[in-house]
Amino acid sequence: MEFLEVLIFFLIIYFAVSLAIRPLLHEEKKENISTYEDKALCLRDMHIISDAELEDVIEFLQEKQKKETERMQYQYYLDFLDELKENGYLSEEDYLIKLDKLKNHFEINEVEYQ
Numbered sequence: 140m141e142f143l144e145v146l147i148f149f150l151i152i153y154f155a156v157s158l159a160i161r162p163l164l165h166e167e168k169k170e171n172i173s174t175y176e177d178k179a180l181c182l183r184d185m186h187i188i189s190d191a192e193l194e195d196v197i198e199f200l201q202e203k204q205k206k207e208t209e210r211m212q213y214q215y216y217l218d219f220l221d222e223l224k225e226n227g228y229l230s231e232e233d234y235l236i237k238l239d240k241l242k243n244h245f246e247i248n249e250v251e252y253q
Contacts, residue, residue: 175200213245 179196182188188196220241224234241247 209245213241213247216241 176197179188179193179200183190183193217238220229220234220237223229224231229237
């Protein structure tokens with residue numbers, strides 16, 4: 140009985156800590172974007188870049204972040220499809236059909252992700 144209590148206590152602590160840390164990991168990525176924007180604002184305040192250039196820089200950074208997020212999502216689903224194929228759930232033909240659908244969804248060119 141004592142072992143079971145210790146195991147349950149450990150699991151409660153483990154999941155509590157993992158749930159507490161998870162938002163902080165995502166927040167760190169948001170801070171990087173914020174710091175880039177802050178740096179661009181400082182350059183504007185120092186009259187190194189104009190207001191129009193500031194807008195362009197911010198749009199560029201947002202587009203870059205969007206592409207990175209889409210790339211990560213594509214890779215995540217590609218890995219999952221690969222796993223389904225390797226485990227025998229998808230035939231080669233089914234895999235290729237679903238891979239084409241995935242590429243169309245993310246508007247992927249063959250050259251981009253090789």
